[in-house]
Amino acid sequence: MRDFIYTANPARIVFRPGALSSVQEEAQRLGMKRALVLSTPQQAGSAEAVADILGPLSAGIFSGATMHTPVSVTDTALTVVAERRVDGVIAIGGGSTIGLGKALALRTDLPQIVIPTTYAGSEVTPIIGETQDGIKKTQTTAKVLPEVVIYDVELTLTLPVGLSATSGMNAIAHAVEALYAKDRNPIVSMMAIDGVRSIARGLPAIARDPGDIEARSDVQYGAWLCGTCLGAVGMALHHKLCHTLGGTFDLPHAETHTVVLPHALRYNASAAPEAMAALADALGHPDPAIALFDLAGTLGAPRALWDLGMPEAGIDRATDLALANPYWNPRPLEREAIRALIAAAWAGEPPA
Numbered sequence: 001m002r003d004f005i006y007t008a009n010p011a012r013i014v015f016r017p018g019a020l021s022s023v024q025e026e027a028q029r030l031g032m033k034r035a036l037v038l039s040t041p042q043q044a045g046s047a048e049a050v051a052d053i054l055g056p057l058s059a060g061i062f063s064g065a066t067m068h069t070p071v072s073v074t075d076t077a078l079t080v081v082a083e084r085r086v087d088g089v090i091a092i093g094g095g096s097t098i099g100l101g102k103a104l105a106l107r108t109d110l111p112q113i114v115i116p117t118t119y120a121g122s123e124v125t126p127i128i129g130e131t132q133d134g135i136k137k138t139q140t141t142a143k144v145l146p147e148v149v150i151y152d153v154e155l156t157l158t159l160p161v162g163l164s165a166t167s168g169m170n171a172i173a174h175a176v177e178a179l180y181a182k183d184r185n186p187i188v189s190m191m192a193i194d195g196v197r198s199i200a201r202g203l204p205a206i207a208r209d210p211g212d213i214e215a216r217s218d219v220q221y222g223a224w225l226c227g228t229c230l231g232a233v234g235m236a237l238h239h240k241l242c243h244t245l246g247g248t249f250d251l252p253h254a255e256t257h258t259v260v261l262p263h264a265l266r267y268n269a270s271a272a273p274e275a276m277a278a279l280a281d282a283l284g285h286p287d288p289a290i291a292l293f294d295l296a297g298t299l300g301a302p303r304a305l306w307d308l309g310m311p312e313a314g315i316d317r318a319t320d321l322a323l324a325n326p327y328w329n330p331r332p333l334e335r336e337a338i339r340a341l342i343a344a345a346w347a348g349e350p351p352a
């Protein structure tokens with residue numbers, strides 16, 4: 001018998017090739033008159049393009065967004081917000097830029113328009129991670145949920161194949177854990193399955209031809225679905241491991257997700273038969289953990305933590321940290337099995 005609670009996060013999604021052109025209209029709908037456009041230094045050109053489309057509604061750009069949302073950068077941006085009497089923020093970029101927009105919304109309640117250019121999914125979650133004095137703290141609050149998301153596939157064409165692959169695998173990880181979440185529900189599971197299917201179909205085509213706009217659209221659509229899953233239900237062992245490994249060994253975010261996912265899924269497989277059956281169907285492979293390991297290989301994505309710079313001596317420390325303050329997980333955490341999982345991921349072995 002069905003038994004669930006489903007809480008939907010409000011969002012206005014504009015999904016269309018060329019949708020960037022509607023940013024002025026969307027800003028007007030939200031009553032913005034002086035919008036600040038955010039980006040990383042690398043994407044300052046895209047921020048300028050947004051400011052041009054905004055015309056008189058633009059209060060200029062702030063292109064200082066960086067990884068891990070440092071509070072120091074947010075403080076600098078807050079000064080700009082005050083000086084220019086900004087009444088809304090528009091983030092164009094990946095999770096790092098979106099994180100800065102959320103950090104500003106957290107402190108000011110300013111409305112946000114987000115224009116994602118990767119597949120990380122932060123644009124549809126009420127989650128924010130911020131770093132201060134080398135410590136990353138994550139919180140969930142509706143205050144940071146963006147009001148409008150504009151998905152324009154044309155902006156993803158410049159995302160390098162390597163980052164497309166790992167960012168897409170990062171998105172798949174949200175859906176995988178949503179399928180066996182403690183608070184899973186039928187709506188989120190539907191989104192998760194379609195999200196995995198769309199991304200797993202699109203990524204190999206992008207690796208062959210990064211300009212394949214149909215494949216890009218499939219993956220962006222899947223990323224929206226998977227991000228929505230992340231924002232709606234709780235995550236488990238995989239996300240805990242990636243958070244721990246990334247923070248402790250300063251490993252890159254999307255690459256770490258890519259390496260760990262097949263192993264975390266293998267660990268949980270016996271405790272999540274329904275999720276495994278759904279994933280087998282979505283991935284067209286009887287063993288979803290192997291399918292994800294193979295997919296990473298096909299895409300030329302990293303499959304070993306050593307390759308990302310984690311020292312072998314870190315395996316025991318990572319095991320300790322994974323077992324401290326654990327997230328809920330379908331299979332109880334067993335020390336030796338967790339250590340074996342991390343060791344296999346470190347060495348780049350197939351999930352055993």
Ligand code: NAD
Nearest residue numbers: 040042068094095096117118120122125127155156158159
């Ligand atoms: P990112 O935002 O750090 O971007 C990586 C690099 O790629 C940047 O230099 C960026 O400017 C560049 N880039 C982005 N899009 C591009 C494009 N289309 N063309 C060319 N270059 C482009 O990477 P990410 O993986 O999107 O985000 C990772 C961060 O997001 C992590 O800090 C992670 O914790 C966070 N995140 C948060 C949530 C959440 O719900 N709060 C969800 C997922 C990820």
